[in-house]
Amino acid sequence: MIAELWGQPIKAVNLGNKDFYEDLVSQGVEAIHLDWKPVANGEHALIAALDLLDSDPKVARANQTALERINAAQTFLIDIQPALEAIPGMTADTILHAGPPITWERMSGPVRGAVCGGLIFEGRATTYEEAEALVLSGKVHFSPCNEHSAVGPMAGVITPSMPVFVVENRSQGNRSFSTLNEGLGKVLRFGAYGDEVLTRLAWMRDVLAPALKKALAQSEGIDIKSIAAQALHMGDEVHNRNKAATSLLIRELIPLLLEADIPTQERIEVVRFINSNDHFFLNLSMASAKATLAAAEGIEGCSIVTVLCRNGTDFGIQVSGLPGRWFTGPAGDVKGLLFPGFTEADKNPDLGDSAITETLGLGGFSMAASIAIVQFVGGEPKDALVYSRKMYRITEGSSSTYSIPMLDFRGSPTGIDIRKVIETGILPQINTGIAHREAGIGQVGAGLVTPPWECFSEALLALAQAQS
Amino acid sequence: MIAELWGQPIKAVNLGNKDFYEDLVSQGVEAIHLDWKPVANGEHALIAALDLLDSDPKVARANQTALERINAAQTFLIDIQPALEAIPGMTADTILHAGPPITWERMSGPVRGAVCGGLIFEGRATTYEEAEALVLSGKVHFSPCNEHSAVGPMAGVITPSMPVFVVENRSQGNRSFSTLNEGLGKVLRFGAYGDEVLTRLAWMRDVLAPALKKALAQSEGIDIKSIAAQALHMGDEVHNRNKAATSLLIRELIPLLLEADIPTQERIEVVRFINSNDHFFLNLSMASAKATLAAAEGIEGCSIVTVLCRNGTDFGIQVSGLPGRWFTGPAGDVKGLLFPGFTEADKNPDLGDSAITETLGLGGFSMAASIAIVQFVGGEPKDALVYSRKMYRITEGSSSTYSIPMLDFRGSPTGIDIRKVIETGILPQINTGIAHREAGIGQVGAGLVTPPWECFSEALLALAQAQS
Numbered sequence: 001m002i003a004e005l006w007g008q009p010i011k012a013v014n015l016g017n018k019d020f021y022e023d024l025v026s027q028g029v030e031a032i033h034l035d036w037k038p039v040a041n042g043e044h045a046l047i048a049a050l051d052l053l054d055s056d057p058k059v060a061r062a063n064q065t066a067l068e069r070i071n072a073a074q075t076f077l078i079d080i081q082p083a084l085e086a087i088p089g090m091t092a093d094t095i096l097h098a099g100p101p102i103t104w105e106r107m108s109g110p111v112r113g114a115v116c117g118g119l120i121f122e123g124r125a126t127t128y129e130e131a132e133a134l135v136l137s138g139k140v141h142f143s144p145c146n147e148h149s150a151v152g153p154m155a156g157v158i159t160p161s162m163p164v165f166v167v168e169n170r171s172q173g174n175r176s177f178s179t180l181n182e183g184l185g186k187v188l189r190f191g192a193y194g195d196e197v198l199t200r201l202a203w204m205r206d207v208l209a210p211a212l213k214k215a216l217a218q219s220e221g222i223d224i225k226s227i228a229a230q231a232l233h234m235g236d237e238v239h240n241r242n243k244a245a246t247s248l249l250i251r252e253l254i255p256l257l258l259e260a261d262i263p264t265q266e267r268i269e270v271v272r273f274i275n276s277n278d279h280f281f282l283n284l285s286m287a288s289a290k291a292t293l294a295a296a297e298g299i300e301g302c303s304i305v306t307v308l309c310r311n312g313t314d315f316g317i318q319v320s321g322l323p324g325r326w327f328t329g330p331a332g333d334v335k336g337l338l339f340p341g342f343t344e345a346d347k348n349p350d351l352g353d354s355a356i357t358e359t360l361g362l363g364g365f366s367m368a369a370s371i372a373i374v375q376f377v378g379g380e381p382k383d384a385l386v387y388s389r390k391m392y393r394i395t396e397g398s399s400s401t402y403s404i405p406m407l408d409f410r411g412s413p414t415g416i417d418i419r420k421v422i423e424t425g426i427l428p429q430i431n432t433g434i435a436h437r438e439a440g441i442g443q444v445g446a447g448l449v450t451p452p453w454e455c456f457s458e459a460l461l462a463l464a465q466a467q468s
Numbered sequence: 469m470i471a472e473l474w475g476q477p478i479k480a481v482n483l484g485n486k487d488f489y490e491d492l493v494s495q496g497v498e499a500i501h502l503d504w505k506p507v508a509n510g511e512h513a514l515i516a517a518l519d520l521l522d523s524d525p526k527v528a529r530a531n532q533t534a535l536e537r538i539n540a541a542q543t544f545l546i547d548i549q550p551a552l553e554a555i556p557g558m559t560a561d562t563i564l565h566a567g568p569p570i571t572w573e574r575m576s577g578p579v580r581g582a583v584c585g586g587l588i589f590e591g592r593a594t595t596y597e598e599a600e601a602l603v604l605s606g607k608v609h610f611s612p613c614n615e616h617s618a619v620g621p622m623a624g625v626i627t628p629s630m631p632v633f634v635v636e637n638r639s640q641g642n643r644s645f646s647t648l649n650e651g652l653g654k655v656l657r658f659g660a661y662g663d664e665v666l667t668r669l670a671w672m673r674d675v676l677a678p679a680l681k682k683a684l685a686q687s688e689g690i691d692i693k694s695i696a697a698q699a700l701h702m703g704d705e706v707h708n709r710n711k712a713a714t715s716l717l718i719r720e721l722i723p724l725l726l727e728a729d730i731p732t733q734e735r736i737e738v739v740r741f742i743n744s745n746d747h748f749f750l751n752l753s754m755a756s757a758k759a760t761l762a763a764a765e766g767i768e769g770c771s772i773v774t775v776l777c778r779n780g781t782d783f784g785i786q787v788s789g790l791p792g793r794w795f796t797g798p799a800g801d802v803k804g805l806l807f808p809g810f811t812e813a814d815k816n817p818d819l820g821d822s823a824i825t826e827t828l829g830l831g832g833f834s835m836a837a838s839i840a841i842v843q844f845v846g847g848e849p850k851d852a853l854v855y856s857r858k859m860y861r862i863t864e865g866s867s868s869t870y871s872i873p874m875l876d877f878r879g880s881p882t883g884i885d886i887r888k889v890i891e892t893g894i895l896p897q898i899n900t901g902i903a904h905r906e907a908g909i910g911q912v913g914a915g916l917v918t919p920p921w922e923c924f925s926e927a928l929l930a931l932a933q934a935q936s
Contacts, residue, residue, distance in 0.1 A: 230711075234703040234711065235703050243698075243702065244715065247715035250718070254722055254739055255740055264726075268723065374873075405703070409843075
């Protein structure tokens with residue numbers, strides 16, 4: 001029998017390392033490659049941690065509780081307030097930023113640009129150099145937005161007098177905060193800090209925010225979750241495509257703006273400003289996701305991710321069962337489409353708190369709802385379906401509210417489980433804008449990225465240790 | 469050899485009539501059914517007409533010209549005017565209606581309801597009975613909207629003092645007209661004519677139309693084609709789903725409404741009215757399609773369809789090479805989803821000029837852009853892809869502006885060629901609302917329908933005769 005077998009032509013099925021397969025094919029051998037990886041990358045400590053967590057019924061129950069809280073969230077935009085007034089732990093000397101904690105020394109260009117722009121906006125410096133000197137003098141306290149129930153896109157800089165959206169999660173009573181979106185081009189969040197940027201920020205503080213505050217005072221709050229859910233049926237994934245959600249938000253705001261006591265010219269300016277920016281909803285999508293996920297924090301034994309974020313240097317995650325602890329790794333290189341005139345060398349590493357949308361199962365996780373976004377981040381329509389389908393393999397379940405028409409209206413993949421990420425080796429799929437690596441320039445493109453593996457492997461080991 | 473063949477088990481491939489296949493399968497025979505039909509239903513006269521038209525290079529050139537004119541269209545909403553003032557051939561005694569010509573005797577319930585409602589609106593009667601008597605006295609002149617560059621959804625009734633949108637096709641200089649959408653529920657276009665309906669129509673004439681006219685006077689016109697093209701990337705097919713297009717239209721109108729000299733309370737009423745109706749864009753989508761297709765009428769030898777419409781009794785089509793001639797057949801039964809409380813017996817046959825959107829390659833032809841619509845008209849997401857893909861088999865080409873993300877951004881199927889309809893036996897796919905068959909009730913559901921075969925077979929024979 002064996003002799004007979006060896007007498008036949010070789011037909012190979014290759015598992016794992018693709019090199020063997022390619023060698024065979026190059027020698028004209030018929031071969032099939034199976035894209036298989038050993039569980040947990042074959043690392044014994046991770047397998048042991050998985051075994052421990054998988055055998056503990058408390059973990060499964062905790063994850064179910066987390067998913068229930070996420071699905072139960074009811075997020076409403078209720079007010080606009082100055083950051084100093086609204087955000088817990090905010091002080092006159094504090095500057096909040098995106099991602100996990102970081103020092104000035106390790107900050108990337110766009111975050112430094114936004115920090116210095118923020119200090120100029122606050123009147124504490126008049127130039128980048130003065131602002132930098134102030135930082136180096138130790139008089140500025142940096143803190144991650146996510147440690148204050150806040151989120152900010154890209155650099156994510158929030159200074160004390162900036163107006164912030166106040167979003168309330170009515171199922172748990174918690175609140176979240178985010179800045180108002182400035183638009184595209186030269187904007188603070190991408191590290192620009194010129195006159196154009198500062199003038200716009202002052203107008204947003206002095207005209208936009210008071211007008212929207214008066215408008216919101218006419219209502220019981222605007223249902224952000226409902227807008228995001230509708231937008232998922234209208235081609236948005238509410239991270240990098242927000243055109244439908246922004247339109248629906250405008251439809252909610254307009255009657256309120258008309259009824260509020262706002263000077264006519266200011267009302268026109270406000271409407272034109274929001275109308276000109278299809279990304280205006282992004283910051284609300286983020287705040288809504290934050291308010292939703294914060295309600296699932298601190299459940300003992302829970303292996304669900306509650307934060308994915310980046311500061312342009314490090315990627316950081318938090319896990320429900322280990323509240324407040326950061327697990328970090330290097331921020332990745334975003335692959336995508338660059339605006340004309342920019343090259344790969346211009347790209348800053350991955351940046352921003354906006355991956356809170358993916359943490360909730362939107363953004364990259366819901367790209368199958370947003371086929372048109374491939375024109376912005378690269379790839380083909382079928383890729384968008386593949387990304388979404390894959391994410392169900394690393395999530396606890398699916399959303400009871402957000403659904404994806406092209407996947408037969410299946411709920412979006414929700415509740416990233418670090419156990420499943422480690423077991424399958426599938427990393428969360430994020431889509432994102434790309435900032436120029438130098439301060440003062442702005443956005444250079446958009447694309448796709450995943451977090452580093454070590455965020456999840458370290459979190460898994462820590463969770464297993466806490467449970468053992 | 470033959471003997472050997474007969475000795476084997478039968479394996480059948482069945483062509484055409486499925487009964488034979490089903491008989492074999494029921495007897496346990498392995499069989500494959502191929503859904504094949506003979507060309508032109510096997511009718512010799514049609515095959516001869518196809519041969520004649522296919523061998524005439526003028527027809528191919530004419531169709532190319534038609535597609536070019538359709539693709540070149542630039543449609544702008546430029547004004548709102550009373551129908552009597554705006555619409556060519558409109559008189560004080562004229563009532564326009566949807567579909568091909570029809571007499572009162574053959575009119576279906578909802579069209580009669582809308583006609584009588586229109587006469588009450590005009591002050592020519594105070595009850596349905598009075599209005600009917602006026603019609604029977606011969607003092608009312610009926611004419612199809614489509615014979616006056618106009619279109620109306622469902623009953624499509626346009627009376628002299630109703631305000632109409634004026635849409636200009638700037639590539640050819642022609643204009644089209646449609647009423648303003650009343651919203652859902654009890655509305656004139658579905659045959660309701662109660663106080664609620666008449667009060668709303670009066671408000672639309674006295675408040676809505678003047679406000680929108682003043683708003684439009686602030687602009688160079690609103691680009692309707694651009695809005696429809698964007699909406700196709702946002703889950704609309706701009707026939708039965710117009711949520712994104714209505715939102716984008718509101719975004720265009722709001723700054724104009726704010727700048728126009730309109731009393732504050734009226735401005736608020738106008739915004740609330742448009743905002744409350746996700747179908748508000750429908751009538752503009754229709755007028756834009758009409759202005760586009762009218763530019764392709766009257767090209768000698770052209771076999772492209774320029775009108776698909778229904779009056780609730782008859783389905784009518786027009787073909788470019790035979791301008792002004794109607795080819796009709798019985799209006800079909802719409803298969804779909806009924807609103808709670810209604811049954812199949814309540815349904816009126818197919819009704820309305822709104823299939824002008826399908827004539828342009830939108831609506832049912834672009835359902836692959838509007839997956840979420842299956843929740844409204846029935847079916848599954850994959851059906852929407854199938855409908856759109858199939859329509860490329862009966863169209864001259866594809867749109868250079870309207871594109872479908874899920875089909876790799878392919879242009880929507882455009883320019884229905886009656887030759888291809890007859891050759892393949894594939895009828896245009898239309899999605900549509902369903903009216904109650906009695907006057908005075910309103911909409912009972914939505915679904916899918918196709919035109920009758922004879923519209924196309926008769927048009928083909930007539931076109932061949934004209935060319936021979």
